[in-house]
Amino acid sequence: MDTLRFLLERRGDIAQMTLEHVFLVAVSIALAVAIGVPLGILLTRRPSLASPVIGFANVMQTIPSLALFGFLIPVPLIGGIGNRTAIVALALYALLPLLRNTYAGIQSVDPSVVEAGRGMGMTDLQRLRLIEIPLALPTVLAGVRISTVNAIGLATIAAAIGAGGLGTLIFRGLSMVDSRLILAGAVPAAVLALVADGLLGRFEKRFGWDR
Amino acid sequence: MKRAKPVVFGALLAAFAAGCTGARPVVVGSKNFTEQVILGEMLAQLLQARNVPVERRLNLGGTLICHRAILAGDLDVYVEYTGTALTAILKEPVSHDASAVYRQVRETYRRDLGLAWTEPLGFENTFAIAMKPETAKTLGIRTISDLKAHGEALRPGAGHEFLEREDGFRGLVDAYDLEFTHRPRGIELGLLYQALMEGEVDFVVGSATDGLIEKFALTVLEDDRSYFPPYDAAAVYRPSTVEREPALAQVLELLEGNLDEAAMRSLNRRVDDEGRTAADVVSSFLEERRWVTPERK
DSSP states (O other), X not given: OHHHHHHHHTHHHHHHHHHHHHHHHHHHHHHHHHHHHHHHHHHHHSHHHHXXXXXXXXXXXXXXXXXXXXXXXXXXXXXXXXXXXXXXXXXXXXXXXXXXXXXXXXXXXXXHHHHHHHHTTOOHHHXXXXXXXXXXXXXXXXXXXXXXXXXXXXXXXXXXXXXXXXXXXXXXXXXXXXXXXXXXXXXXXXXXXXXXXXXXXXXHHHHSOOO | OXXXXXXXXXXXXXXXXXXHHSOOOEEEEOOSSHHHHHHHHHHHHHHHXXXXXXXXXXXXXXXXXXXXXXXXXXXXXXXXEHHHIIIIISOOOOOOOHHHHHHHHHHHIIIIIOOEEOSOOSOBXXXXXXXXXXXXXXXXXXXXXXXXXXXXXXXXXXXXXXXXXXXXXXXXXXXXXXXXSSOOEEOOGGGHHHHHHTTSOSEEEEETTOHHHHHTTOEEOBOTTOOSOOOBEEEEEOHHHHHHOHHXXXXXHHHTTOOOHHHHHHXXXXXXXXXXXXXXXXXXXXXXXXXXXXXXX
């Protein structure tokens, strides 16, 4: 009851930080999609590049998030203290699921369908646009969904470098040994993740083909 | 291979038992900023020089974590500041008589919490509002009151703890009747000055003894309404530990009144500016002061 009253008291803060959080995640995912999806498609055309590029994304994902923020701070242009660094780090983390799913999605398109397209006289670009991308879309969207849910959790750590978001409440709660504050940050973050997962799941279904 | 398992298990059990019966170490704590880590390291090294087993729990996440830990017996000693104890821990109103605050805090700790305070170590570490000298000069800001006129332009930055503490940002804003359009940015303490120098924020709330204030020649605003209580540093310890380890009493006594502000600031600076480790800085300091003899180290 006490916690509930506390959360109500802090609703202004919570709302504001939820917005900051959504902003961090939305921008970084948009960035990761803009890079990851075209790159994933490119890799299906240049398979020799696939293992080094996916390997790089794999390595990014193994770096502990707090350490990655730390590494990025001294980097000129993208680094520094604040949300720019956080967005770059979150985008790097989101890259792997996007790359891998795009690559795998297009690779798994039935070669006979592509062949049929070729037989109809489609150019490479037409086959990509009309056959491969539509068929790979559900897998790509699944990648977007995974990386978004991941990013919502990871973004809480961005408060350490002054990027704002719900992590701010969690860090304050930790420094004050106040579990109500920690909950004030953690619960909305969990709700956000669930909502994002649900929405993107619907999206995925809608764009999927009927099996 | 099958035989080996019980042997390994037995060995582990024996090692565990040995660990339990061995002398209990004195657990030294500190909060999560340079000065605190230095002070924790200093306590630890002085104890080790007297052959007392020590366990370091340095860089803990904040005032209340240290406080809870020492109350629970997970820490034996750490350095606290009288003003912080008064306002953040005991939740008493601010008072500006340094010796009265010290007496009140020591008494309340003894009576209500069963914890003891040493005499003050000799330096004070209050909060300090620092900004780049250029910003201060352009805007004509010298005191905290002067911030009032620039509430729309200035972006504040502070540690997460300060933003949440009763005697922290909210209290400051109330006491000076300030209003900021930009919400204060919560940043890890170690990154505060970097954020200031990179222009991510316009002023930061740091500690008066921070080495980087000197390094960057920052302007520290005068607390013209004396909002911040006196923050004399002194060690808080569990009396039962001193009974068990009399060497701890010797170490605490050695520090009492013997660390002035200049010494503390120079220690902080050696770590923050010269990039040396706290352990390294402390061991050379202890030798300089002849508080340990190099052979015994």
